[in-house]
Amino acid sequence: MKKVELEKIELDLRFVWRLSRNATTFKENFIVKYLDERGTFRGEIAPNVRYDETVERIQAEFERFPLVAWDYTHEGLVAYLKEHNFSHAFSFGIESCWLHAHSENVSDYFGIPKRSSVPTSFSIPIFDLKDKAECARMEKILEESQEFPAIKVKVGEDSMVEMCRFVAARTTSPLRIDANEGFASAYNFLKAYEKIDTLSCEFMEQPFAASNKDAYRELKGQLGFPVMADESIESEVSNWDELQELFDGVNVKLMKAGSYLSAVSLLREAKKRNMKTMIGCMIETSLGISSAFYLSGLCDYCDLDGHLLIKNEPFGLLQLQKGSLSLIP
Numbered sequence: 001m002k003k004v005e006l007e008k009i010e011l012d013l014r015f016v017w018r019l020s021r022n023a024t025t026f027k028e029n030f031i032v033k034y035l036d037e038r039g040t041f042r043g044e045i046a047p048n049v050r051y052d053e054t055v056e057r058i059q060a061e062f063e064r065f066p067l068v069a070w071d072y073t074h075e076g077l078v079a080y081l082k083e084h085n086f087s088h089a090f091s092f093g094i095e096s097c098w099l100h101a102h103s104e105n106v107s108d109y110f111g112i113p114k115r116s117s118v119p120t121s122f123s124i125p126i127f128d129l130k131d132k133a134e135c136a137r138m139e140k141i142l143e144e145s146q147e148f149p150a151i152k153v154k155v156g157e158d159s160m161v162e163m164c165r166f167v168a169a170r171t172t173s174p175l176r177i178d179a180n181e182g183f184a185s186a187y188n189f190l191k192a193y194e195k196i197d198t199l200s201c202e203f204m205e206q207p208f209a210a211s212n213k214d215a216y217r218e219l220k221g222q223l224g225f226p227v228m229a230d231e232s233i234e235s236e237v238s239n240w241d242e243l244q245e246l247f248d249g250v251n252v253k254l255m256k257a258g259s260y261l262s263a264v265s266l267l268r269e270a271k272k273r274n275m276k277t278m279i280g281c282m283i284e285t286s287l288g289i290s291s292a293f294y295l296s297g298l299c300d301y302c303d304l305d306g307h308l309l310i311k312n313e314p315f316g317l318l319q320l321q322k323g324s325l326s327l328i329p
Helices: 055-064 067-071 074-083 088-102 106-110 132-144 160-168 186-193 213-219 240-246 260-272 286-293
Strands: 003-018 023-036 039-045 122-124 151-154 175-178 201-205 227-229 249-252 276-279 318-321 324-327
Touching: 003 055, 003 132, 023 055, 023 088, 039 088, 039 286, 055 088, 067 074, 074 088, 074 260, 088 106, 088 260, 106 260, 122 132, 132 160, 151 160, 160 175, 160 186, 186 213, 213 240, 249 260, 260 276, 286 318, 286 324
Parallel strands: 122 151, 151 175, 175 201, 201 227, 227 249, 249 276
Antiparallel strands: 003 023, 023 039, 318 324
């Protein structure tokens, strides 16, 4: 007998997770469970307020999702979720749960090269540089993070220079700067960047709002490293030529893409266009991160540390060794 359940989980974070647009000390995610005579299969939903995905919305979407849809084909299920305007995070939780029930290995299913281990960056949120206790806590975290191949630094317009200098002075790893749409203009960004242009940086991620296309045109080619699109892409790209004009690469996240199917399509199209590719994440348990792990064979960069930010991570599906992740059999 088939049965589907939705479980809300509260995840306590290791530190205040502060971005240019919000801050929190915990995250509420959901686990979708599909049960039949073979066992229990799971998918994770990590809602994001940036896309108006609330706890209430996810619960309401689960109530209106029909059990009969589990009998659809993979493509049919994805089409149904899109046609009926389910949120992307909810859609991915459902689709990934379906696929985990129908395929032994996601990489094999899509014909993606397998990787036994994946180097990941580790993320540092915006914090109060005037707070001695917070600075001491971040110094300790950076000391413990020396083996990661890169440190992602969350910044805002008022904090980029100080944040990058603080982190760079305490690590030998290159920085990945992520503004989460925090800058108002290319002029403001470049004035700040002048003060840190000697630092080792791999790329800059989404400095301006997705709607501020003129700022991206003005910035293009002025930095010595790629500018990656994050919030500017979700489940599909309406104009790839324009996206390539604005950005050097893409950060694909399964919770934004809404399905493995969409994420793989985005990564493959970017590769065709010789754009840089990255698989990223929200704050997710090792269930969601292991889902992203399967797509790493299509990516130049991996930012899969969401579960490492959680105190009470419940699944333990990944092993971390010297800054690289591997699946636990």
